[in-house]
Amino acid sequence: MPEPVCVIRTGSANLASVVAGLRRVHAAPEITTDPSVVRAANRLVLPGVGAFGAAMAQLQQASLVDAIREHVRSGKPFLAICLGLQLLGPASEESRGVDGLGLVDSRVARFPEGLIVPQLGWNRVEPADGCRLLQEGYAYYANSYRMTEVPSGWQGATSQHGGPFVAAIERGAQLACQFHPELSGAWGRELLERWLAASVASGGMPC
Amino acid sequence: MLTRRVIPCLDVRDGRVVKGVRFQGLRDAGDPAERAAAYEAQGADELVLLDVSATPEGRGHALDTVRRVRDVLGIPLTVGGGVRVVDDAAALLDAGADKVAVNTAAVRAPEILGMLAERFGCQCVVLAIDAASTGPGAWSVVVRSGTERTRREAVGWAREAVHRGAGEILLTSWDRDGTRSGYDLELVSAVSRAVRVPVIASGGADTSEHLAAALRAGASAVLAASIFHYGDTTVAAIKAELAACGLEVRP
Numbered sequence: 001m002p003e004p005v006c007v008i009r010t011g012s013a014n015l016a017s018v019v020a021g022l023r024r025v026h027a028a029p030e031i032t033t034d035p036s037v038v039r040a041a042n043r044l045v046l047p048g049v050g051a052f053g054a055a056m057a058q059l060q061q062a063s064l065v066d067a068i069r070e071h072v073r074s075g076k077p078f079l080a081i082c083l084g085l086q087l088l089g090p091a092s093e094e095s096r097g098v099d100g101l102g103l104v105d106s107r108v109a110r111f112p113e114g115l116i117v118p119q120l121g122w123n124r125v126e127p128a129d130g131c132r133l134l135q136e137g138y139a140y141y142a143n144s145y146r147m148t149e150v151p152s153g154w155q156g157a158t159s160q161h162g163g164p165f166v167a168a169i170e171r172g173a174q175l176a177c178q179f180h181p182e183l184s185g186a187w188g189r190e191l192l193e194r195w196l197a198a199s200v201a202s203g204g205m206p207c
Numbered sequence: 208m209l210t211r212r213v214i215p216c217l218d219v220r221d222g223r224v225v226k227g228v229r230f231q232g233l234r235d236a237g238d239p240a241e242r243a244a245a246y247e248a249q250g251a252d253e254l255v256l257l258d259v260s261a262t263p264e265g266r267g268h269a270l271d272t273v274r275r276v277r278d279v280l281g282i283p284l285t286v287g288g289g290v291r292v293v294d295d296a297a298a299l300l301d302a303g304a305d306k307v308a309v310n311t312a313a314v315r316a317p318e319i320l321g322m323l324a325e326r327f328g329c330q331c332v333v334l335a336i337d338a339a340s341t342g343p344g345a346w347s348v349v350v351r352s353g354t355e356r357t358r359r360e361a362v363g364w365a366r367e368a369v370h371r372g373a374g375e376i377l378l379t380s381w382d383r384d385g386t387r388s389g390y391d392l393e394l395v396s397a398v399s400r401a402v403r404v405p406v407i408a409s410g411g412a413d414t415s416e417h418l419a420a421a422l423r424a425g426a427s428a429v430l431a432a433s434i435f436h437y438g439d440t441t442v443a444a445i446k447a448e449l450a451a452c453g454l455e456v457r458p
Contacts, residue, residue: 050326121405
């Protein structure tokens with residue numbers, strides 16, 4: 001029986017890839033912009049590509065900000081991808097003056113000068129000891145900005161591009177990745193499977 | 208550390224993979240979704256799918272092909288060919304592309320690069336340049352599958368395109384395409400030095416030495432079609448040879 005998963009439509013994201021990736025691990029993704037659907041969801045996915053400010057504006061406009069905050073604070077199963085991770089922070093160098101979701105305390109900054117940016121390609125992921133979902137391997141990235149420190153209260157993995165940056169963070173059945181698990185081949189598929197299994201174990205209410 | 212990418216390219220016409228020499232004399236090379244799945248299994252880092260259909264009817268298959276490939280493909284997919292306006296790109300992304308490549312449309316109206324970057328982010332916008340040699344250290348941009356030479360100079364065009372919003376350059380040597388005589392290393396080097404976004408070298412690959420040389424010349428990724436399509440080698444074999452040359456690739 002496919003596991004229902006709510007996927008928030010953040011405008012310009014590569015939703016088709018996220019949906020295809022979730023289907024390949026036998027989840028049943030449902031795309032929504034409706035706050036009441038988000039509030040009723042047990043498993044929530046926040047994908048995102050594009051600019052920090054534009055994405056926050058879209059979440060505000062759809063009245064989704066509080067619904068997402070409540071979901072993440074409740075500890076219910078949650079998956080953020082790429083810009084979705086950055087949106088969890090208080091702000092980003094990319095869009096000065098725009099408030100993020102403010103759910104984690106780490107800052108988001110552009111990669112240092114002199115590097116090839118955007119970072120497009122596969123980079124090695126090194127999880128810290130306490131990680132349960134994240135494992136060592138190669139993941140696909142497409143980003144110009146990154147979180148610089150693992151926020152308090154989360155376990156993290158790092159990768160190197162002009163120094164270490166946050167590859168992903170996890171807490172129970174909550175996972176937020178700078179890389180794209182849906183585009184990270186077999187390694188990414190297995191990560192999605194572990195996240196889905198953890199979300200089922202944490203109480204499988206319908207989407 | 209960010210690894211170098213090996214990218215098989217599927218030229219698709221009327222829903223079938225084809226390959227020619229200098230964009231002409233196309234031969235059938237299989238079903239796109241089957242080829243895509245096989246390349247992912249071999250360790251391909253990404254796929255590029257270029258729609259080279261000659262007619263609007265042929266182009267009608269493109270979205271369907273992208274959907275079929277997306278269903279089976281768990282690595283990034285760049286799609287190009289026939290992108291004229293922003294909505295064409297949106298349709299390809301909706302169908303399952305992760306990046307969109309523009310070529311002729313950007314040469315005609317460079318503003319499209321900024322419009323695409325604003326709507327989808329620059330990491331989504333690939334500028335495809337087909338460059339033909341015009342003398343030592345000089346290349347002009349060709350469009351319409353190489354049938355029309357423009358007055359644009361390739362290195363300057365790459366620089367302008369990045370300034371306008373392109374996040375990656377897919378750089379094809381028209382002179383070398385399909386010839387299997389090696390990449391135009393001078394071209395790869397000139398463009399890689401001119402921009403700080405990833406450059407994908409394309410056109411002329413035959414051996415792993417060719418790929419290694421393009422990566423050493425400054426390319427972030429190497430694209431090849433002919434060598435993979437007809438079973439001469441596999442992505443896995445090529446990557447093992449690149450690793451043996453000391454180049455960092457995803458195992």
